[in-house]
Amino acid sequence: MPKNVDIKRAKILDVAKKRFAHFGMAKTTMAEIAKDLSFSKALLYYYFPDKHSLYTAVMEHVINDMMQKVENYLTTITTVEKAVIFMIETRMDTFRENYNLFEYSSSLFMQNPSEMYKNLGPFFEKERDQYCRILRIGIQNGEVIDEQVDESAELLLFGLMGMRAGVLSKGVNSFLFPSPNDFDRILSKQKRLAHIFLRGLRP
Incomplete structure (x- = not known):
């Protein structure tokens, strides 16, 4: 693809x-985005045929940025626990900063789970791989002992993701996506689980 x-x-x-x-998916139009860019709508539609495809691309862009922050941190990792906590906090900060963006993803998932998984499934695998790398570094440093790193990384990721469902199931929030007030509660429980x-896994 050409650089321009x-x-x-x-x-x-x-x-x-x-x-x-800022406004959420429903209250944003392609015309407004084109106006912000000083583009014609035709040019915007050349790159993205509809708002849904643009939304999906934005989601992927945001998640890629989040994972790149973790990648950069992993080059300076000091302890396993600090690295895991950094991943948890970076994920939560991304959700906070892009709340309206991610909130809409919950309704999309309910409407078309297979399509959402096709787009976002690879990111789950990348996140699991990052946890694998952290555990392997911990093994090299003598911090942890684990002969099933891949499975342990997946279990940890499942457990952390399950905190959201656990908090919401207690009637704190009736929606699929946490409210801004739920984030601190979920983050606290995720850190406790990681600890x-x-x-x-320690020797």
């Missing part, structure tokens, strides 16, 4: 992200 096309696409994603994050989980 990459630049234009990146600019569209950045502007659309701000719109979606207990890693303590079980």
